[in-house]
Amino acid sequence: xxxxxxxxxxxxxxxxxxxxxxxxxxxxxxxxxxxxxxxxxxxxxxxxxxxxxxxxxxxxxxxxxxxxxxxxxxxxxxxxxxxxxxxxxxxxxxxxxxxxxxxxxxxxxxxxxxxxxxxxxxxxxxxxxxxxxxxxxxxxxxxxxxxxxxxxxxxxxxxxxxxxxxxxxxxxxxxxxxxxxxxxxxxxxxxxxxxxxxxxxxxxxxxxxxxxxxxxxxxxxxxxxxxxxxxxxxxxxxxxxxxxxxxxxxxxxxxxxxx
Numbered sequence: 001x002x003x004x005x006x007x008x009x010x011x012x013x014x015x016x017x018x019x020x021x022x023x024x025x026x027x028x029x030x031x032x033x034x035x036x037x038x039x040x041x042x043x044x045x046x047x048x049x050x051x052x053x054x055x056x057x058x059x060x061x062x063x064x065x066x067x068x069x070x071x072x073x074x075x076x077x078x079x080x081x082x083x084x085x086x087x088x089x090x091x092x093x094x095x096x097x098x099x100x101x102x103x104x105x106x107x108x109x110x111x112x113x114x115x116x117x118x119x120x121x122x123x124x125x126x127x128x129x130x131x132x133x134x135x136x137x138x139x140x141x142x143x144x145x146x147x148x149x150x151x152x153x154x155x156x157x158x159x160x161x162x163x164x165x166x167x168x169x170x171x172x173x174x175x176x177x178x179x180x181x182x183x184x185x186x187x188x189x190x191x192x193x194x195x196x197x198x199x200x201x202x203x204x205x206x207x208x209x210x211x212x213x214x215x216x217x218x219x220x221x222x223x224x225x226x227x228x229x230x231x232x233x234x235x236x237x238x239x240x241x242x243x244x245x246x247x248x249x250x251x252x253x254x255x256x257x258x259x
Contacts, residue, residue: 001259007040009220017121019053022150023064038224042251052078052121058152059136060087070097081106084136133173148188155192156204185213193219195228209241218246
């Protein structure tokens with residue numbers, strides 16, 4: 001398996017028979033709000049058109065949902081889209097990105113559901129969705145026995161201190177929403193590590209590493225702050241699990257994993 005970091009929360013996975021694309025954004029789609037922080041955007045590499053391409057979009061936020069994904073149909077005939085239900089389909093139909101609500105290549109996913117779509121590659125795929133603490137869904141995939149998790153924006157968004165004796169509502173929601181996958185084995189996980197949470201920047205990632213048995217945990221949503229990733233990994237004396245983090249050092253960096 002080859003994992004390529006495309007920027008922000010965007011990743012491309014290549015297997016023997018499939019590609020899986022997650023939350024990829026093009027450089028010319030950045031909004032002023034996204035540009036308020038350094039935003040990373042890689043370049044979509046050329047793909048083998050003989051392989052099936054599975055495109056996943058966790059939610060409608062512009063730093064996760066790109067209109068450019070529809071252009072992939074022009075190059076890659078074996079493409080399927082798995083979109084979160086918070087994405088408005090009406091403008092996509094009006095713009096002829098999709099043929100309509102019954103477009104056979106587009107699958108709408110709801111939180112807290114499981115799906116077993118038929119793939120032209122012949123591989124088996126189980127999609128399990130979790131509700132997000134922000135918008136949309138997180139994806140837990142089992143592809144021919146390999147488990148892959150993309151968190152979308154499901155994170156412990158702990159921005160502010162909580163008065164002593166009170167429960168952190170953001171952390172409570174995170175633990176509730178991730179309960180269905182607690183303790184599970186994950187081969188590859190894409191997890192948020194957001195430096196904007198300046199008071200509690202490590203809480204969400206720490207929770208994920210404790211919650212799941214992850215072989216290869218990749219950071220995302222880190223706003224091009226590669227030094228922040230290194231600082232997290234180097235603080236393993238506080239939490240030994242932090243040393244498991246796969247360090248990303250640049251856009252379009254690829255990792256070959258023995259899976």
